[in-house]
Amino acid sequence: MSNAVSPRDYRRDGAQHIYSKNGHRIYKGQMPPLMxxxxxxxxxxxxxxxxxxLNWMRAPxxxxxxxxxxxxxxxxxxxFPAPARLGGVVYTDVWLWDKSGNFQLDTLTEGQRDR
Numbered sequence: 094m095s096n097a098v099s100p101r102d103y104r105r106d107g108a109q110h111i112y113s114k115n116g117h118r119i120y121k122g123q124m125p126p127l128m129x130x131x132x133x134x135x136x137x138x139x140x141x142x143x144x145x146x147l148n149w150m151r152a153p154x155x156x157x158x159x160x161x162x163x164x165x166x167x168x169x170x171x172x173f174p175a176p177a178r179l180g181g182v183v184y185t186d187v188w189l190w191d192k193s194g195n196f197q198l199d200t201l202t203e204g205q206r207d208r
Contacts, residue, residue, distance in 0.1 A: 132190070
């Protein structure tokens with residue numbers, strides 16, 4: 094269960110939940126200067142943490158395989174921590190995708206290396 098009081102607060106809970114389900118796929122350390130893809134995804138969760146809808150704010154259109162994999166990853170992570178104080182939540186995070194298939198979320202990123 095999440096005790097977040099705003100979508101911004103919930104963003105960290107959502108990111109930590111995705112990381113907990115995908116530990117072997119998290120890019121360790123700072124991301125390289127040129128990433129394979131960057132996407133901004135809005136996740137709409139009901140009061141039980143089930144995904145109601147995904148909405149791309151900025152999809153990496155040059156990498157449709159990454160779009161599909163991010164969507165699959167989010168759906169497979171459900172249910173998310175129930176947003177108890179919010180009764181449902183829509184939150185947004187930025188997905189930073191490496192060519193290796195590993196990723197970081199902007200909320201928990203370790204940053205990006207200089208060139």
